[in-house]
Amino acid sequence: MAELSVTDLTKRFDAGPAALDAVSATVQAGEFVALLGPSGCGKTTLLRLIAGFERPSAGRITLGGDVMADATRFVAPEDRGIGIVFQSYALWPHMSVAGNVAYPLEVRGVPRAARAARVAEALALTGLTELAGRMPAQLSGGQRQRVALARCLVFEPRAMLLDEPLANLDLSLRAAMQDVFAQFHRRTGATMLYVTHDQAEALALADRVAVMERGRIRQFAAPELLYREPADCFVAGFVGEGAVVSARPTGAATPEGCIVEVLGQRIAARARSRSPSHVSIRPEDIRLGDDGPLRGQVTGATYLGGRFRLTLDVAGETLVAFAAQRAHPGEAVGLSIEAPWAFEDPQPVLGPDFGGPDIGGAHRTGRALRA
Template sequence: MSFLELDNLTKAYGALTVVRDVDLSIDKGLLVCLLGPSGCGKTTTLRLIAGFIEPNGGRVRVGGRTVSSEQSTVPPEGRNMSMIFQSYALWPHMTVFENVAYGLKLRGLPKAEIASRVHAILDATRLTPLEGRYPGELSGGQQQRVSLARALVVKPEILLLDEPLSNLDANLREEMRFEIRRLHDEFRYTTVYVTHDQAEAMTTADIIVVMNEGRIEQAGTPEDIYERPESEFVARFIGGTNILKGGHAGDHAVRCDGDVVLRCGSGAFAANGDATAVSVRHHDIRIAESGPPNGAANWANGTIRRQIYLGSHRDYLVELPGGQTVRAVAPTQLAIPVGQRVWLHFPPEACRALAH
């Protein structure tokens, strides 16, 4: 049996349904990221798990025990969960040690046990040299580590994180992604992590749950979500991809606008002749200045409409005969001017059909 279960979970505010029939099962010890754009329902789902709000339908179960339903909701303090918010929410008049110890003091633990557990978690989070400092004397990354230590020291059944890195600059965010994953590997708490940043999700998660308009679009490992998207929304949201619209032409092929025929190595096909689409990642397309070998499949000609030098690579926008545009990346040494005609190769193994 899964440890944390969301069963047909629904939350509405008047006529607006923000979480709609969400079913999700999470095994004990996994780190699961709820990923999606603003307004997709991920933070509301987290708050339903925490008990801050009550569902209009469905239920939340932890270890087989119902903690939220339409009939009754166990309050947050009765759930043995820790939550980390976007703001660090540290007591400014308390030292690092005192902030981390606060939850244990509220639970009435003996002083010796409090000291032992706080010192252990400060060591794990690399905060021991800072234990006597106040929050105002810490960097953003250090304050976030204090928040993590405070949440972990009480040994929660479930750890909840709501956009915990959004207030950090880019370099600190990258550093803290790896820190969160390191701490999870050490303590293995069941964790639900809300983010809109796909790099955070890919770095930290065992399972990524992509949400859209209050529903779960797809759930799977980072590799599943990236390599095998099941919808246009997931393909676009996770990694850079091109979506070429067309119709199923039989034999694992899609005839796209402009009479470009692409054989697809994977995906779900519509019925013959029905509308479908092909997802191809930017980095999988090869740009060539000369035409393909005779009879070669999955080639199309086009015109360079934009070229941007980005240091590690060049980013091209290419217009196909039917007016569709695709993005492709190429090595920096391949410098093709705007307006020049080129050939594009779409490897069949990189083309994924997406049935409508």
């Protein structure tokens, strides 16, 4: 398995903004990276460029140190040694499961005996041994996706690209298939780039997640870091629950960060920036209790099993908190905000109420996110 790297990779389809805008990133050999972002942000375009289905407008792609594409070179898709799994399984309908999985080896001229052994191994890895003789029409969606996976890994690709492979499956099957992908990655140690617009899937599966927006990578980090230390308003709003609220630096520093003014209170925040513009307030950062310095009103309560998820109106902002006891809409609560993450967003994405362009409610500051 090989390291996959893109440098200043750009793709323009027309005169408008670039579908992919000078993206640089490296997937380590054997790493599982998820590419997460809203529809139209350029995920599939990035995958198609890496696969060799599109030519870059600018920039470079390397695999295991070999240039796959740059200004002067372009390696054909079939010569890149990259396996691809799509959400539409693209199986051959007239071939059995074993026939589908053997096909990439036939194309590459692998002798029959070696072929049989490798097909058996790929079927075993994906839990398909018993279904080897079935035709695609006789399989469930999850089984078909496993055939697509087996067909991809049978030729031992240097890297695997997966484009929303679970998007066509129902919720319960998706959860089961996530386990299949995770096991598959542990057993093969494959370099994997996995595209999804589902943050839960990305956070659950990946070693690191690249969060994309409008053709750019906003942050590329481990899931827990994206959640605890988002780089900007977009990532803070797109990944995980909570609120993004504007903050005013007070100039006072603490060992963990600094003191900021949020919702009219001076609060000790975690931070790297000296002049943060916003805080990300996760449910874990809110402590409910009448001794808290802030007052809020419950606007919604949902039972999650074991705890309640409350939405609170606090000084006009909607915060999300977890509570052990049920609370009712309209009820007044006291709360404190403890060690939220403060960051400096050079270009906050503001909603129309803030005088900026409206690009969708989920990205606005000061609104409930993923409520």
